[in-house]
Amino acid sequence: MRETDLNDVFAEFEARTAPTFRPPGLATAQHRVRDRRRHRRALLAGVAALLLAGPGGVYAVAGRDGDRTSPTPAPSPTASPSPGGPPVARRIAVPGVTGEVRDLRFVDSRHGWALFDTCDARAFTDCRRALARTEDGGVTWRKTALPATANRPTPGGPPRLEVVDGRRLTVAVDSRYLVTTDGGASFTEHPVTAPPSTTQLAWATRSGFSLRCPGTNARTGPAGNGGCPRPDLVRIGQGTVAAQPPVNLGTDLDGQLIESGDGRLWATVREGAGMTVVVSDDRAATWRKLPTVPGARRLLVSPDGAHAWAVDIDQSDYSGSAGKRVWALDGDRWRERIGLPDDTVTVEAVNAGFLAVTGAYGTAGFWTPAGYVDSGEVRGSLRGGSEESMSVEVLPDDTVVLHQPGAWIIGVGTGPQRVWTRIS
Incomplete structure (x- = not known):
């Protein structure tokens, strides 16, 4: 319907009624208004809106009169937040489960496990424990019944989760391993002196390579709790690897064993400086030795294997001291790049040539060859902006996990552009 200028309407009304205005003529004017309402319902609906809304309504209609195109509808809110925004807060709520979240482990962006208990954080006695898992990134959680053994006192500390994937998990409690291979539908129990293959796989690389003292199944080597003069490289379920790495990976040499997504195996040792x-x-059939990196303490490899870095900081250094050097592997040579922030506490490699970094004062961000990019939205979401430091972990699918006591932040995306979820 064609819109009518309001000024013309009122001018016409005034011209017709002013010369004859008197009490008896009011009915005639009202009749004309009613007639006009029947023919111009849309217009008089607008007049009514003007009278109710006051001057603000007049400006709205005036603006529309100058632009006769239909207004653009406002976009509906989306379920997923945009990359770079503040983290979405989610609490783990599981019907019938009480207590605090003692341990939480994600294996990729969607699958994770959470362990609850009700015991005192200092004594770890008189406890009730429960397990839950998620398959949608922490949106929903489903309770998994644990054997009664899980409620044993643990004076040495809380139980821990040893995760293989979304269906295979070990709960290490007291002197027992509680193992599930079917997503928690059933559990088997094993003494710590005889870890089953599922538990061993949780300690191994993504395709099952691990370090083991000869003649044992105990966890050992750079990632283990025990040690021996020279551990063997083994593949779980297949035995000792024929072509051992041409370096000694004993625990006193502070070595590493890494498998990247492209199938390459990396081993490191620190010798001298x-x-x-x-x-x-x-896959361990043959090995080649890269040049020694003077001053480096740790190797970082991106999940896809495309980038390798050497840094002079390890995960046990919480001093926040200066001098965080970075070397990039270029072919078979190491080239030094711009350093990490002086307060760096933990660092891990992500895909696309970035490093995920946490600092000594509650900071988190990404190092790039051009400099450091802070993720202020992450820092502000943890414990009300607390300056307590965080740790960082990068999962095989490039998901970033930041952890501070009582809270975990999961980052899904590429490089600094990530959607963050705070889980507590």
């Missing part, structure tokens, strides 16, 4: 790196491109 430098770090030696050996790499296998064919």
Whole structure:
């Protein structure tokens, strides 16, 4: 319907009624208004809106009169937040489960496990424990019944989760391993002196490579609790690897064993003032030795294997001291790049040539070859902006997990552009 200028309407009304205005003529004017309402319902609906809304309504209609195109509808809110925004807060709520979240482990962006208990954080006695898992990134959680053994006192500390994937998990409690291979539908129990293959896989690389003292199944080597003069490289379920790395990976040499997504195996040892790196491109069939990196203490490899870095900081250094150097692997040579922030506490490699970094004062961000990019929205969401430091972990699918006591922040995306979820 064609819109009518309001000024013309009122001018016409005034011209017709002013010469004859008197009490008896009011009925005639009202009749004309009613007639006009029947023919111009849309217009007089607008007049009514003007009278109710006051001057603000007049400006709204005036603006529409100059632009006769239909207004653009406002976009509906989306379920998923945009990358770079503040973290979405989610609390783990499981019907019938009480207590605090003692341990939480994600295996990728969607699958994770949470362990609850009701015991005192200092004594770890008189406890009731429960397990829950998620398959949608922490949106919903489902309770998993634990054996009664899980409620045993643990004077040495809380139980811990050893995760393989969304269906295979070990709960290490007291002197027992409680193991499930079917998502928690059933559990088997094993003494700590005889860890089953599922538990061993939780300690191993993504395709089952691990370090083990000869003649034992105990966890050992760089990632283990025990030690021996020279551990063997093994593959769980297949035994000792024929072609051992050409370096000694004993615990006193502070070594590492890493498997990247492209199938390469990396092993490191620190000798003297430098770090030696050996790499296998064919799943431990052959090895080649890279140049020693003077001053380096730790190797970082992106989940997809496209980038390797050496840094002079390790995960046990919480001093926040200066001098955080970075070297990038270029072919078979190490080239030094711009350093990490002086207050760096933990650092891990992500895909696309970035490093995820946490600082000594509650900071978190990403290092790039051009400099550091702070993620202020992450810092502000943890404990009301607390300056307590966080740790960082990068999962095989490039998901970033930041952890501070009582809260975990999961980052899904590429490089600094991530959607963050705070889980507590």
